[in-house]
Amino acid sequence: MQKLWSILFLGLLVFGVWFFYYGMTTPGMWLPDQASTYAHDVDYLFNVILWITGIAFVLTEGALVWFLFRYHAAEGRKATYIHHHTKAEVIWTVVPAVILAYIAYAQYDTWNNIKRNPMLTGPEQKQAMAQIVARQFEWRFRYAGLDGQPGVAGVDDDNNGTADDWDEWGYPGSDDVESVNELHVPVGEKMVFHLRSFDVLHSFFVPDFRVKQDAVPGLVIPLWFQVLENQLESGQAYKDYDLLCAELCGWGHFKMQGKVRVHTADGFREWLRETEQKYRDPG
Amino acid sequence: MKVCFQKGILWCRWIPVIALASLVGCGPVALPERYQAREVPVTNDGELAYQQVEGMNERIAGVMKEIFGGPGEPKMPADAPASLKVSAKSLSESASLYRRHCVHCHGLSGAGNGPTAPFLFPKPRDYRLGLYKFTSTTADAKPTREDLLNTLRIGVVGTSMPAFSLLDEDELHALVDYVIHLSVRGEVEYVVMEVVADEDMDESELLEIAVDEASSEMARWENAGDLVLMPETPEPEFTEASVKRGHELFVSADLQCAACHGYTGRGDGPSAEVNPQTGQPLLDSWSERIAPANLTLGLYRGGRRPVDLYRRIHQGIKGTPMPVLRSAFKNNPEDIWHVVHFVQAIPYMDLDPIVVETTPAASPAEGD
Numbered sequence: 001m002q003k004l005w006s007i008l009f010l011g012l013l014v015f016g017v018w019f020f021y022y023g024m025t026t027p028g029m030w031l032p033d034q035a036s037t038y039a040h041d042v043d044y045l046f047n048v049i050l051w052i053t054g055i056a057f058v059l060t061e062g063a064l065v066w067f068l069f070r071y072h073a074a075e076g077r078k079a080t081y082i083h084h085h086t087k088a089e090v091i092w093t094v095v096p097a098v099i100l101a102y103i104a105y106a107q108y109d110t111w112n113n114i115k116r117n118p119m120l121t122g123p124e125q126k127q128a129m130a131q132i133v134a135r136q137f138e139w140r141f142r143y144a145g146l147d148g149q150p151g152v153a154g155v156d157d158d159n160n161g162t163a164d165d166w167d168e169w170g171y172p173g174s175d176d177v178e179s180v181n182e183l184h185v186p187v188g189e190k191m192v193f194h195l196r197s198f199d200v201l202h203s204f205f206v207p208d209f210r211v212k213q214d215a216v217p218g219l220v221i222p223l224w225f226q227v228l229e230n231q232l233e234s235g236q237a238y239k240d241y242d243l244l245c246a247e248l249c250g251w252g253h254f255k256m257q258g259k260v261r262v263h264t265a266d267g268f269r270e271w272l273r274e275t276e277q278k279y280r281d282p283g
Numbered sequence: 284m285k286v287c288f289q290k291g292i293l294w295c296r297w298i299p300v301i302a303l304a305s306l307v308g309c310g311p312v313a314l315p316e317r318y319q320a321r322e323v324p325v326t327n328d329g330e331l332a333y334q335q336v337e338g339m340n341e342r343i344a345g346v347m348k349e350i351f352g353g354p355g356e357p358k359m360p361a362d363a364p365a366s367l368k369v370s371a372k373s374l375s376e377s378a379s380l381y382r383r384h385c386v387h388c389h390g391l392s393g394a395g396n397g398p399t400a401p402f403l404f405p406k407p408r409d410y411r412l413g414l415y416k417f418t419s420t421t422a423d424a425k426p427t428r429e430d431l432l433n434t435l436r437i438g439v440v441g442t443s444m445p446a447f448s449l450l451d452e453d454e455l456h457a458l459v460d461y462v463i464h465l466s467v468r469g470e471v472e473y474v475v476m477e478v479v480a481d482e483d484m485d486e487s488e489l490l491e492i493a494v495d496e497a498s499s500e501m502a503r504w505e506n507a508g509d510l511v512l513m514p515e516t517p518e519p520e521f522t523e524a525s526v527k528r529g530h531e532l533f534v535s536a537d538l539q540c541a542a543c544h545g546y547t548g549r550g551d552g553p554s555a556e557v558n559p560q561t562g563q564p565l566l567d568s569w570s571e572r573i574a575p576a577n578l579t580l581g582l583y584r585g586g587r588r589p590v591d592l593y594r595r596i597h598q599g600i601k602g603t604p605m606p607v608l609r610s611a612f613k614n615n616p617e618d619i620w621h622v623v624h625f626v627q628a629i630p631y632m633d634l635d636p637i638v639v640e641t642t643p644a645a646s647p648a649e650g651d
Contacts, residue, residue, distance in 0.1 A: 138438055138445040178587065180437045180446040251387070251399060257449060282514050282590040 006068035013061040020054065035241065035262075036209035037226040041110040043210070048106060052099055119192055120222040128194045128222065132183070134202035134215040137252035139243065141183050145175035146272050177275040181258035183243060186268035188229040195221045203247035206260055212246055227262050238263045314355040317344045318392035321411065321472050323480075325570075333480035343475050346486070346493050351468045354378060354391055359464060360497045364505045367467075369428065370457035374464060377457035384447065385458065393465030395569070403443045409569050410462055411469020413500065414602040417585030422598045422607045424510035425503045431459045433586070441582040467500045512594050515616040521624050526632075529625025532618055537611050540622070543604070548578035548629040558604075568602035575605075581630035592623045 023029045034040050119126040127148060133140040185191055195204055197215035204223065205212045213223045231239055238261050245256035263271060320340040324332045352358040357374045359367065370377060382391075388407040390396040395409035408415070417434065418426035435455050438446035447455065474496045478489060519525060533540045533548075543565075545551040555575050557564055567573040576584075585591050585600070596619055599607040612618050 135440075136443065136445070140440070181448045252445065255384070255445070259449065279588050280518075281588075282518070282593075 003069065003072065006065050006072070009061065009068060010065045013058065013065060016057060016061070017054075020050075032208045033231075034208075034210070035227055035231050036211065037228060038110065038114055039208070039210040041113070045107050045110060049103065052103075114224075117224060119190065119224050125222070126190070126192045126224075129185070129191045130183075130193055132193050132195045132204060132215075133198055134195070134204065134245065134249075134256075135198035136200065136250050137245075137256040139181050139183070139204075139245075139256070139258045140198075141179045143177045143179070143272060143275075145177055145276060146269065147175060175276050177272060177279060179275065181243075183258060183260045184268060184271050185227060185260060185262055186265045187227050187232050187262050189265065190224060190226045192222055192224045195223055200249050201247045202245050202249050202256070205244045205246035206241055207244070208241045209260075214247060231262055232264060237267050315353065315391070316355075317348050317353045318351075318468070319390075319394065320344060321392075321394070321469070321476060323476070333476065336480060339476075339479050342479055342486070342489070343472060346475055346489050347468065347472055349490060350471070350493055350497060351464070354382075357461070357464055359467075360494060360501070362494075362498055363501055366428070366505050367463050367501060368460045370453050370460050372453065372457040372460075374460060377461040377464075380454055380457050381461045384450075388443065393462065393469060399443075405442055405573075406569070406571055407443070409469075410466040411472065412568060412602070413466045413470040414568055416600050416602055417591075417595075418507075418601065419512060419594055420507050420510045420598075421512055422601060425507040427507045427511060428456075428459055428463075431462060432456070435459070437586065439584045440587075441580070441584050463504055467497055467504070470500050471496045512598055514590060514593055514620075516620065518589055518593075518620050518623075519617060521627075525621050525624045526628045528618070529621035529623070529628075532622050533625050538608060538622070543575035544578055545575075548626075550575040550577035565604050567604075573603055578626055578629045589620075589623055589627070592626055593619055596622055596626075 031043060031046075034043060118124045127144065129148075130141050130143040133142070195213055195215045196219070197217045199217065201217070202215040203212060204215060206225075209225050209227065211223060211225050213221060215221065241260040241262065243258035243260050245253055247253075249256065320343060323335060326332050350358075350360050352374075355375070355378075357378050359374065368374065372380070381389075385397075387397045387399045388395070388403065389410070390400065390407075393410035395407040397407065400407050413425065415426040415430065417439070418424070418430045420427060420430070432455055434444070435447045435450070435458060437448070438444050447458075450458075471493050475489065475493050478484060478492055484492075532538055533544075534546060541552050542554045543550070543552045545555065552575065553559065555565070565573050565575075581587075583591060583595075585595055595605070597607070597609050597612075599605045608619075
């Protein structure tokens with residue numbers, strides 16, 4: 001009976017390690033495909049952190065089990081009270097500090113590439129392919145259309161010298177197209193999207209692309225990704241991926257799903273043309 | 284210390300009991316035998332439209348159950364045309380799909396009174412009136428199946444109705460089947476209620492009336508496809524001149540769009556809240572307060588295609604104060620397209636209310 005707690009915690013240690021081992025070695029249980037250019041970098045960081053926390057878990061759990069086993073309550077034994085131990089304090093401060101500094105250093109390039117890419121903001125920014133509007137409980141996408149310009153190319157009605165004002169999205173007479181819950185993209189192209197929210201916090205999450213970005217009401221947040229060319233086998237017209245909302249946004253959060261359809265470059269233009277045609281079609 | 288520790292242990296052993304108890308609520312929910320009875324409508328004076336007669340609800344429920352079944356085993360009337368039930372799923376399976384995706388807003392009987400409904404504005408649609416706002420058909424026709432499918436596919440932007448485009452085609456058809464079922468059922472129920480309240484009849488006569496009413500409603504659903512409104516003239520090019528012409532028409536005394544939608548399209552015209560003729564607030568057919576659309580938002584609930592806007596203007600919006608405007612365009616049907624172009628342009632224009640007020644047509648609301 002005295003050993004109960006040490007056995008219980010040993011069980012937790014064994015179960016925790018086995019559970020991760022089982023997940024990692026069983027097909028379909030671990031991470032989804034690495035379908036975007038930066039998916040590999042994100043997974044690398046994920047694995048680094050998993051190993052660090054995994055080792056820390058095994059060491060601390062092992063120590064816990066050992067102490068529970070070795071020093072459990074016994075007749076006539078008195079607990080000792082240790083007050084101050086400089087060496088121990090230095091170790092448990094410096095070691096985590098070094099680990100955290102390493103993580104901060106290791107993630108820097110990846111973070112910069114994904115979140116602070118010159119494509120997103122500043123003078124070199126790339127024209128957004130589409131605007132993504134999250135709404136309880138659906139995704140709406142508005143594309144700049146075949147001319148690659150939102151609204152009517154060259155329209156500048158606030159005379160600030162730029163023709164890419166957000167107000168011109170969907171300007172009547174333009175070839176902008178809209179789609180609900182289906183994001184269509186071409187394979188192999190670097191694409192920028194502008195993410196907005198209609199009502200509350202949402203999060204745009206495509207697990208296979210390792211894209212996750214909160215949508216915040218009142219903000220236009222740019223994001224980018226590039227789907228790897230090898231995702232489409234030769235002759236394959238398109239492939240679908242899951243799109244999810246990763247921020248609890250209300251009672252219907254569970255059904256705020258969509259799909260991302262990756263086309264060949266030609267297939268994507270064909271889809272734009274067809275959707276534009278449907279918009280004009282009286283019927 | 285020791286006492287506290289033991290107390291903690293004592294408390295801990297309740298955890299599995301609580302965990303088990305919380306699972307009890309997760310079993311299948313028993314469905315009621317019949318749909319919830321329809322409440323007696325209240326007239327504009329706040330009176331009940333019919334006297335509640337003793338045993339009235341039971342009699343109505345009996346007749347309705349005979350023809351339409353209950354939520355667990357719904358059925359269409361025996362003479363239902365095949366075009367009203369297209370999905371390969373049985374109506375019971377469709378009802379189950381409806382309970383998964385729709386019931387928390389639209390309610391078990393399609394009354395728009397699900398548990399989420401009190402928190403929503405605008406309110407979820409009550410199907411029992413058989414009225415649908417955004418259709419491709421003429422003002423007094425039912426929607427086509429395609430109209431309802433379209434609403435499911437793209438949702439209604441600006442309301443709480445989301446898109447269900449990830450359901451497969453047969454599931455969408457199944458939901459439409461069931462919505463038509465609830466709609467026909469609701470309309471028949473209303474007629475039966477009127478009869479029960481007014482006249483003394485035995486059950487077989489009542490059943491006969493209900494069956495006849497169901498047949499005529501179903502015929503209207505079946506014929507909706509013949510009443511689709513196609514544009515009278517092809518859409519002209521979107522030009523500045525077209526937008527200008529649309530603007531003139533928008534504020535003209537003939538059309539009076541601005542009276543409700545406002546001179547700048549913000550939905551703040553002089554008649555936006557209260558009808559000046561009757562002094563009554565603007566209500567829709569479901570007796571809910573209704574506001575004219577704010578056209579500066581660029582959100583079009585009935586769809587953003589030019590032809591959608593054309594149909595809203597040409598045939599109005601069913602169940603709302605938005606009127607059928609076809610007659611105002613008798614001599615020049617192409618003008619409808621100019622108004623469409625102006626409406627499309629409103630979100631992108633800086634409309635100056637002062638400039639508009641100086642145009643001669645803008646008479647009714649000068650002081651506003």
